[in-house]
Amino acid sequence: MTSNSIFSRVPVIDVHQENLQEVWPSIVLAIKSATFVGMDLELSGLGNRKDLNCRAMDDRYRAMADVARTRSVLSLGLSCFKCTNIKTTEVKVKDREPTSPSKAKNDWKYLVQTFNILVLCEEDFIVEPITLKFLVDHGFDFNKQYAKGISYYRGNDKQTDQDLKSLRKLMNVLVLNKVPVVFHNALVDLVFLYHSFYASLPSSMGTFVTDLMEVFEGGVFDTKYITEYMERLPASYLEYAFRRCQRKNSFSQPHERDVVSLEFLDYPSTYTYVRYSHCELPHTMVERGDDVDSDHLQKILCHQYASFGWCQRGCSCPKSHDIDDIIDLDGIKSARKSRKRKRRRQNQANSSSNGEEMTEETDDSTEDSGSRDEGKEEFHPTVTKKLRTTSPESSETQGMNAKSNLDKSASNMSCDSGLEKVPNMSDLGIARKEGHRAGYDAFMTGYIMAYYFTKFGKLPTETRRNVKLTDLNVEEFKNKVYLCGKDIPLVITKSSFTKPSKDHREKMEKIKSKS
Structure with a gap:
């Protein structure tokens, strides 16, 4: 033990x-x-x-x-x-x-x-x-x-x-x-x-x-x-x-x-x-700095399930209900917003400095600062085209729980949705x-x-x-x-x-x- x-x-x-x-x-x-x-x-x-x-x-x-x-x-x-x-x-x-x-x-x-x-x-x-x-x-x-x-x-x-x-x-x-x-x-x-x-x-x-x-x-x-x-x-x-x-x-x-x-x-x-x-846990996670294709995730994810934890179509939904993909996409969005806020603050500081030049920070420092400001995890700054692969047997969808309408979606089961996953990866x-x-x-x-x-x-x-x-x-x-x-x-x-x-x-x- x-x-x-x-x-x-x-x-x-x-x-x-x-x-x-x-x-x-x-x-x-x-x-x-x-x-x-x-x-x-x-x-x-x-x-x-x-x-x-x-x-x-x-x-x-x-x-x-x-x-x-x-x-x-x-x-x-x-x-x-x-x-x-x-x-x-x-x-x-x-x-x-x-x-x-x-x-x-x-x-x-x-x-x-x-x-x-x-x-x-x-x-x-x-x-x-x-x-x-x-x-x-x-x-x-x-x-x-x-x-x-x-x-x-x-x-x-x-x-x-x-x-x-x-x-x-x-x-x-x-x-x-x-x-x-x-x-x-x-x-x-x-x-x-x-x-x-x-x-x-x-x-x-x-x-x-x-x-x-x-x-x-x-x-x-x-x-x-x-x-x-x-x-x-x-x-x-x-x-x-x-x-x-x-x-x-x-x-x-x-x-x-x-x-x-x-x-x-x-x-x-x-x-x-x-x-x-x-x-x-999945083999790749944005928290570790692994790269994820956000555009692909946007296309394959069921956004109703991602927001509320249930989908009216349940297991017949053609979109992915994979919770790790949902969290990865949220992490990417959070990191991008942090970088935008950081750049906006930099521009405001440059405008108010009467033309004094300031050293521009890299995306890496930008994201770290933005993540801390938001109380979020520090995500990898570079988003490249590398998708976590998954096997069809482990893709996850869910029907609507009786408690889901009260936003207590604790009940999740697996259904096939045709996505490819990493071998032996279970969620x-x-x-x-x-x-x-x-x-x-x-x-x-x-x-x-x-x-x-x-x-x-x-x-x-x-x-x-x-x-x-x-x-x-x-x-x-x-x-x-x-x-x-x-x-x-x-x-x-x-x-x-x-x-x-x-x-x-x-x-x-x-x-x-x-x-």
């Missing part, structure tokens, strides 16, 4: 009725020891998307609550990230002279355990045709869900709830241990999580937010908020954000930047319920040929969070082993949830004018009395 900043596959433990007893201790221990837990829910539908994006937040919440009461969770993904150590080393800022100054480079090491939990609601629920078709097309096994899904019921606890190993008990472990939870586009998942595994939803948005403050005392983190409000990425759907962080993190390894290193448990081959999602599309999995989506969410902790988190002054989020001073984006169509996030906080709901108070008393 070794840690590495560059990883090619992620072990995901499939959990269902037949192996819950065996896997239960591992899940509980992973949650209790986690620095934070990435989460994702696969749902049977989301109802009318316009209602879920109402301008008035109370109306938006009521629509989400109605959906949660009539739809169900199909699978629950948990990815437990334990920050085992933050190792600091001194590196030369510029390796030119022995006397060059040095700076601290931090290696954030995480032990990661990921679980994909198949669940089955015991009550009647709606399955929307568009969701059913999408999941079936992308490998979701409804026969397995109905045969092996772990049973649950919505709303408040039942009098007959005596099972020591259930989804509600798992939720209790999260609540009691005050574990920070991380989502990508959190609001819908929070509503479903609360009503499905905790208690009946309160009638108003204010009460719901007040309850959440006590349910998740460790804090709620939304990577969609970070990518939209803080990073302002060209796109912010889950796969794009994950792949971008993964690429930039691998590029940080040989440079003077903080890096995330992951460690996975070594599972024996006899553990048939452990499956691997592959996520190898997220290949990782999902075995089926649509909430567990891997939860891992991607957690990884994004781990990466941004290196950028925005404050290092603890003393111990750097078994780090807790309270040591990192991450209040800047704690309890801030992305809202589609809004300029400000939803802030999860207690209000002097709103009390917690009765069902929540009773549930908390019950949990604490049995702890």
Whole structure:
């Protein structure tokens, strides 16, 4: 078991009725020891998307609550990230002279355990045709869900709830241990999580937010908020954000930047319920200075998918949905804009210097300066005609997820689109040929969070082993949830004018009395 900043596959433990007893201790221990837990829910539908994006937040919440009461969770993904150590080393800022100054480079090491939990609601629920078709097309096994899904019921606890190993008990472990939870586009998942595994939803948005403050005392983190409000990425759907962080993190390894290193448990081959999602990096990336033909990318890419993470034509789309090509093209565009801004500033400086001549900078220095100004990665200055080749088997397209209309496109599968790729190069599309999995989506969410902790988190002054989020001073984006169509996030906080709901108070008393 070794840690590495560059990883090619992620072990995901499939959990269902037949192996819950065996896997239960591992899940509980992973949650209790986690620095934070990435989460994702696969749902049977989301109802009318316009209602879920109402301008008035109370109306938006009521629509989400109605959906949660009539739809169900199909699978629950948990990815437990334990920050085992933050190792600091001194590196030369510029390796030119022995006397060059040095700076601290931090290696954030995480032990990661990921679980994909198949669940089955015991009550009647709606399955929307568009969701059913999408999941079936992308490998979701409804026969397995109905045969092996772990049973649950919505709303408040039942009098007959005596099972020591259930989804509600798992939720209790999260609540009691005050574990920070991380989502990508959190609001819908929070509503479903609360009503499905905790208690009946309160009638108003204010009460719901007040309850959440006590349910998740460790804090709620939304990577969609970070990518939209803080990073302002060209796109912010889950796969794009994950792949971008993964690429930039691998590029940080040989440079003077903080890096995330992951460690996975070594599972024996006899553990048939452990499956691997592959996520190898491409052979060429603009971050490394590799050349890419931007004109060719403009022609072959599906620009709707590139912007939003879904395409109405799905696997029948003749354009490429390859996420690495999308990120390469965005990098080229960013570098060109930086050079243009730099030249404009130079021209303005020349005009104001009363004719005094200034030394013209090369494209190389222009791009470096522009990239730093934008907070972007430093891309290679020269764009030449050299395209990353790919094989037809690994080209990637995607249908529209039920969550995609809420800009939570975490679900990606591979389809043929006729592009040529580098032999043996695998990407997220290949990782999902075995089926649509909430567990891997939860891992991607957690990884994004781990990466941004290196950028925005404050290092603890003393111990750097078994780090807790309270040591990192991450209040800047704690309890801030992305809202589609809004300029400000939803802030999860207690209000002097709103009390917690009765069902929540009773549930908390019950949990604490049995702890």
